Amino acid sequence: MVSTLCEVAGQHCSQIRTFPILTAPFAFTPNLENSSRSPSWIGSSPTSYQRRAAKADVEDDRRRFPTGVTTLCAMNEGQPIGTTASAFVAVSLEPALVSVCIKRGSWTSRQLRTLERLGISFLGHGHAATARQVAQATGDRFLELHYEEAPSGAVFLANATAWLECSIENEIPAGDHDMVLFRLQAAATDGVMPLIFHSSDFHTIAPLAVKP
Numbered sequence: 001m002v003s004t005l006c007e008v009a010g011q012h013c014s015q016i017r018t019f020p021i022l023t024a025p026f027a028f029t030p031n032l033e034n035s036s037r038s039p040s041w042i043g044s045s046p047t048s049y050q051r052r053a054a055k056a057d058v059e060d061d062r063r064r065f066p067t068g069v070t071t072l073c074a075m076n077e078g079q080p081i082g083t084t085a086s087a088f089v090a091v092s093l094e095p096a097l098v099s100v101c102i103k104r105g106s107w108t109s110r111q112l113r114t115l116e117r118l119g120i121s122f123l124g125h126g127h128a129a130t131a132r133q134v135a136q137a138t139g140d141r142f143l144e145l146h147y148e149e150a151p152s153g154a155v156f157l158a159n160a161t162a163w164l165e166c167s168i169e170n171e172i173p174a175g176d177h178d179m180v181l182f183r184l185q186a187a188a189t190d191g192v193m194p195l196i197f198h199s200s201d202f203h204t205i206a207p208l209a210v211k212p
Contacts, residue, residue, distance in 0.1 A: 066198040069123045069131050072100060073147070073155035074115045080142045080155045083108050084135040086197045087177075088120075096184035097169060101177045109178075113168060117185065119154035122162040124192035125204035130157065131195065152185075161192040 073082030087101035100120070102109045112118055123131055134141045146158035156163045166182035173179075196203045 064199065066196050066203070069127070069195045069197050069202070070100065071121045071123065071131075071134050071157055072102070072112055072118050073121065073134075073157065074112060074118045075149055075153040075155060076111050076115065080147060080149070081108050081111055082134050082141060082155065083112070084123075084131050088122075091181065096187075097181055098164065098166070098184065099179055099181045101174065101179050103177050104173075105176075113171070113180070115153060116167060117150070117152035117154040118166050118168070118182070119150065119156040120164040120166055120182070121157040121160040122164075123157070123195040124159050124161050124190075125195050126159060126192075127157070127195045128202040131197075131202065150186075159192060160190065161194045162189045163187065 067086040068088060070085050070088045071082050072085060073080055075081075083102070083106070085100045085102060089099045091097040091099050098120070102112075130145060133143070133145070148156050148158065150156070150165060152165065154165045156165075164182070164184055165186040166184055168180060169183045170181040171178050172181070193204050196205055
């Protein structure tokens, strides 16, 4: 897989513009009319909506937003290190930039930011156990995982839906997280369906049925 990464530094790369996970015709449409737990502010004023600012409410609402799941991995003193992140955003095409929000304070996140190159893997639908393993606080996060190391030291998990080789462009403090801006150096994609995180659990997606 690493040998197929498309270099983007200084040249056009069409793969950067065609991530299946970002452009496929899928939709997430909540059915509020038939929901047994419709938000209390539906049909009320913006003022009554704004009162729901408690931490528990924000956390609960955030879980309702489906996201993809990524891993950020690299070699550190001969050993792979990495973490998971679901707050991934494609920021810019020219230059090619993406961002990931990383919780501040962990040893892994601090070490990753000292390295020249990192590998971002978009996890596939079969990676639920992998996502939990790479996110665990203790133990060997890479035990029995299949991965490849690029010459730059970036690490990519096998059977992902896309792989990005990146360098850190900037870091912006944001509450208890840091928004890390990455410049893409190389990328590759595959036809694997993505892993989706929603309501504190893992899912995958399927095309909407097209009505005749």
